[in-house]
Amino acid sequence: MVPNEEKEMAQQVESMQEPVAASTIDGVGSRLRLVRQIYGLTQRELARRAGVTNGAISLIEQNRVSPSISSLKKLLDGIPMSIADFFTLDLTPTQQVFFRAAELPEIAIGPEISLRLVGRKANGRAMQILREVYQPGADTGEAMLRHNGEEGGVVVRGRILLTVGHQEQELGPGDAYYFESQLPHRFRNAGDDICEIISANSPPSF
Amino acid sequence: MVPNEEKEMAQQVESMQEPVAASTIDGVGSRLRLVRQIYGLTQRELARRAGVTNGAISLIEQNRVSPSISSLKKLLDGIPMSIADFFTLDLTPTQQVFFRAAELPEIAIGPEISLRLVGRKANGRAMQILREVYQPGADTGEAMLRHNGEEGGVVVRGRILLTVGHQEQELGPGDAYYFESQLPHRFRNAGDDICEIISANSPPSF
DNA sequence: ATCTTATGTTTAATATACTAATCATTTCCA
DNA sequence: TGGAAATGATTAGTATATTAAACATAAGAT
Numbered sequence: 001m002v003p004n005e006e007k008e009m010a011q012q013v014e015s016m017q018e019p020v021a022a023s024t025i026d027g028v029g030s031r032l033r034l035v036r037q038i039y040g041l042t043q044r045e046l047a048r049r050a051g052v053t054n055g056a057i058s059l060i061e062q063n064r065v066s067p068s069i070s071s072l073k074k075l076l077d078g079i080p081m082s083i084a085d086f087f088t089l090d091l092t093p094t095q096q097v098f099f100r101a102a103e104l105p106e107i108a109i110g111p112e113i114s115l116r117l118v119g120r121k122a123n124g125r126a127m128q129i130l131r132e133v134y135q136p137g138a139d140t141g142e143a144m145l146r147h148n149g150e151e152g153g154v155v156v157r158g159r160i161l162l163t164v165g166h167q168e169q170e171l172g173p174g175d176a177y178y179f180e181s182q183l184p185h186r187f188r189n190a191g192d193d194i195c196e197i198i199s200a201n202s203p204p205s206f
Numbered sequence: 207m208v209p210n211e212e213k214e215m216a217q218q219v220e221s222m223q224e225p226v227a228a229s230t231i232d233g234v235g236s237r238l239r240l241v242r243q244i245y246g247l248t249q250r251e252l253a254r255r256a257g258v259t260n261g262a263i264s265l266i267e268q269n270r271v272s273p274s275i276s277s278l279k280k281l282l283d284g285i286p287m288s289i290a291d292f293f294t295l296d297l298t299p300t301q302q303v304f305f306r307a308a309e310l311p312e313i314a315i316g317p318e319i320s321l322r323l324v325g326r327k328a329n330g331r332a333m334q335i336l337r338e339v340y341q342p343g344a345d346t347g348e349a350m351l352r353h354n355g356e357e358g359g360v361v362v363r364g365r366i367l368l369t370v371g372h373q374e375q376e377l378g379p380g381d382a383y384y385f386e387s388q389l390p391h392r393f394r395n396a397g398d399d400i401c402e403i404i405s406a407n408s409p410p411s412f
Numbered sequence: 413a414t415c416t417t418a419t420g421t422t423t424a425a426t427a428t429a430c431t432a433a434t435c436a437t438t439t440c441c442a
Numbered sequence: 443t444g445g446a447a448a449t450g451a452t453t454a455g456t457a458t459a460t461t462a463a464a465c466a467t468a469a470g471a472t
Contacts, residue, residue, distance in 0.1 A: 258460075258461085259460070259461050259462070261460075261461070261462075261463090262459075262460050262461070265459080265460080266459090266460095271458070271459050271460080272458085272459080273459075273460090274459070274460090277459080277460075
């Protein structure tokens with residue numbers, strides 16, 4: 001029996017070689033693919049680390065087989081990520097990571113006041129707000145940060161090079177970010193000016 | 207290949223027929239068994255609900271096979287419980303559910319003040335404290351309550367019949383409880399007197 | 413005591429996941 | 443342009459999970 005959770009998708013008359021395209025998050029395989037790509041691993045590299053074959057990963061990621069727990073555990077150990085985190089992590093495409101200045105939703109508007117919300121509304125969580133200052137050349141390190149909770153922030157001054165998972169962008173004043181702290185991340189000030197960020201994280205980490 | 211996550215255990219010279227004994231929480235199968243028992247289901251009943259065979263459940267619970275995700279999902283759907291919750295739920299035997307009055311650890315002792323902590327220390331979570339009054343015959347219902355978070359409380363007056371999962375106890379003044387709200391639970395005042403409970407739950411539910 | 417029923421376990425047969433190898437496609441470097 | 447390297451996909455064969463049925467044991471009921 002083939003799992004094939006999106007059986008309704010096609011009469012095989014259609015061209016079957018859509019590259020990867022439609023990011024369906026349904027299915028363990030799809031989740032695994034996204035997580036693997038976020039961590040910048042190829043199927044073969046993950047296969048090597050996990051001690052399984054790349055073919056198996058390919059089949060799993062296509063949702064053509066349903067991996068055993070032991071296999072899934074091996075794979076996640078190679079990332080590394082816990083099974084609980086794997087099933088808990090929110091990977092919905094609406095979970096935007098980067099927000100351009102103009103994209104920040106405006107919460108309260110007055111003639112002299114403009115409040116803009118970072119991320120999305122209704123994430124009712126207790127947060128810790130920080131003011132971070134990065135001197136030129138500052139770097140949180142190649143060994144990427146990784147911890148529990150969520151974090152977000154707004155660049156106030158200067159520019160910062162932010163890496164989250166496999167994505168990387170340079171953000172300037174007004175730009176912002178929001179991501180799950182579990183994703184490996186790194187802050188670098190590659191410019192010549194001091195960079196200032198207003199950030200928040202939850203749960204409070206110190 | 208047998209999963210056998212504790213491969214270091216024996217040279218097969220030893221007697222291989224240790225019954226099952228030692229309640230090892232390690233392994234998906236052991237977890238499944240505990241969860242199933244907490245919900246008061248037999249292997250056959252769960253098998254019927256999930257659409258798998260009781261034999262398969264038996265093998266899984268003995269950790270002799272590693273179920274596929276699709277099988278595990280079917281089983282958890284029959285309980286019901288999400289995969290994420292399954293791997294997140296804390297089932298360590300130190301997670302005590304019922305606490306007799308004398309068991310409550312004393313936090314602060316003075317000549318006129320005695321503070322006793324319900325549950326364990328260092329569960330630093332934001333909580334909501336409630337005063338609950340149950341009239342004689344009151345009952346939260348046969349359709350057991352089930353929601354996110356954790357809850358605990360102390361009986362101040364009268365007696366309450368509390369069911370949590372498959373466990374049931376009648377608590378009197380000074381007795382207390384603490385459990386994950388995900389476990390199906392039910393409060394009944396089977397006596398003739400008003401029952402009063404001081405309770406807390408997290409995250410705040412209203 | 414002897415049925416009956418209900419429980420978990422085991423076993424042979426079958427369905428499925430996984431491996432090892434190959435194929436197909438893209439990238440990129442000469 | 444062409445060849446090597448790297449990536450993901452596929453396929454036949456093998457290992458493993460799951461089924462269907464029987465076995466073993468215990469608890470009640472009469």
